[in-house]
Amino acid sequence: MTRSVYVTGIDRGDGRQVVELGVMELLTRQVDRVGVFRPLVHDGPDRLFELLRARYRLAQDPASVYGMDYHEASALQAEKGTDELVSQLVDRFHAVARAYDVVLVLGTDFAATQLPDELALNARLANEFGASVLPVVGGKNQTAESVRAETRNAHRAYDSLGCDVLAMVTNRVAPADRDEIHxxxxxxxxxxxxxLPDEPALAAPTVAQITHALGGKVLLGDDSGLARDALDFVFGGAMLPNFLNALTPGCLVVTPGDRADLVVGALAAHSAGTPPIAGVLLTLNEQPGAEILRLADRLAPGTPVVAVTGGSFPTAQELFALEGKLNAATPRKAETALGLFERYTDTADLLKRLSVSGSDRLTPMMFEHKLLERARADRRRVVLPEGTEERVLRAADVLLRRGVCDLTLLGPVEAIRKKAADLGIDLKDAQLIDPATSELRQGFAEEYARLRAHKGVTVELAYDVVADVNYFGTLMVQGGLADGMVSGSVHSTAATIRPAFEIIKTKPEASIVSSVFFMCLADKVLVYGDCAVNPDPNAVQLADIAVQSAATADQFGVEPRIAMLSYSTGTSGSGADVDKVREATELVRGQRPDLKIEGPIQYDAAVEPSVAATKLPDSDVAGQASVLIFPDLNTGNNTYKAVQRSAGAIAVGPVLQGLRKPVNDLSRGALVQDIVNTVAITAIQSQTPTAPSPTEKATAQ
Incomplete structure (x- = not known):
């Protein structure tokens, strides 16, 4: 088994951090203990390691990450030779390797290192570490023929030095040349x-990075605005009409601080979304008056306005020399980088070539990674009715950058665009629809009136109903214009799922719609049902919930071992509540003898092996249950929240089950990552073919 992978290069400027981040993402999908080792390091903060540590919640001691700094290495090599340098680095590597399942090694960066034959040193270190090599060749500003030649030469060089070359990565090539080179x-x-083609958004510095590099002073703007990428620079000197025509999406406006007309005009254009800008940089140490700044703040809240002391020309020289960097303060760049890596790399094949054995444990991070990977593998469209909600827009940004699924956002289109512009979010790849003005509205009204005719709903009444974003989104799913829907960040559960009950309805084999939460604990994922929909299910309904929950668990990689929870275990108790659970358990055994199930059983006996050994020693579920079915909503809802808060578990859900097509509800306190996970789950649910209804079967016949 390959226990480490050594990412290296042949020269500077290869954008290798994209590959290092992508490989880390792959490794953390498979194992829960991934170490990082950088043999040689420069003085100062290591931006990439700080990003890896923040993103993947690494507990590794930073002191163990580094072999030695370049000055120490150069002196040691000059005094005692390369063998001694390599020997010391190997010892330090193995100290890390002993503590982790797999190690990602970050090769030298070829940047003023004063080391002779740096490529050969990387090759030797990889061999001594027993690591497979993934060389990266930079193609920025090179012809296609030059890139191909350098890549072949790099492979020949590492191969001739005895390295196990996993694959080659050619990065930052001209997009027009990418397919031919490949x-x-x-x-x-x-x-x-x-x-991998060159991605301008990765090379673009953020407004915060520009402010830091130029020693600027932030006059207006918030953290979200400062995180925007400056994709272009527009220098203001012309009269306002000509200046406005020169603005480009994502540009940073650079203008003398006394040109209040250009400042106000640029921010007004941003507010209108024509086009959204990254911010305004004021030169000559001039600042507009307080009244202009107040107006600017009202026009485009959050959009940064930064003042610098230099003139426009020296400022321009500094700006054009800046390049964006991946670090812990640029999470959106990390999402873009991962999306690029995953789109152009055969990640399944690379993971197979890495020969990393999967962990027996399923950690929360591994579970989340697998969700995104599965959703991306068979891309679907998910509709988000709450298109103007900030958390939803931020989640959409992540989903689009990672290529997880296609998205439709509902709401007033200009309001969505303005909100996205204020947040620095690019929605060019998303579909935006305003239900109130959509050409789909009339057809949806007619369909809804047909479905609800037995309730006296007319087309005129339906026309008003379907303007509601949740009804409109549900009708999109029903009509095949979207594969699933996620709502609830600002709507109640009833408002989210009532349209699904009326329009999509339940699967033929399901008696009710129910829900589960995926409870991501430190070392495993449990499935809790039903904690959100059915207040007091009877025995038949409880059996249905158990069967549905087992199917959902299996669909998402959790082997179903069902515990039907009660306040007593086995035959130790009696009463109506226990009898209901006992009857439901027997119903499941009769309907699905293939499922592993135990009940009635108490929670501790279900999940703790030592308790199970005492109470149900012969059970193949007790002590290792993965699907826990609660007898009622009161018990389930309180338990999931107690575990979430007291055990620090990540609760993903509620995930609805039993509907013909997937619609999922969000907690109104949902975080951005919760929304990302729920959208991915919805996309995966839609990948499973839906059983045809009796009507559909009859039509097919």
């Missing part, structure tokens, strides 16, 4: 070659 290298290399 095709030609695939025919010439004995290992896979992944070719």
């Amino acid at each position: 095709e030609r290298l695939a025919a010439r290399l004995p290992v896979p070659c992944y070719v």
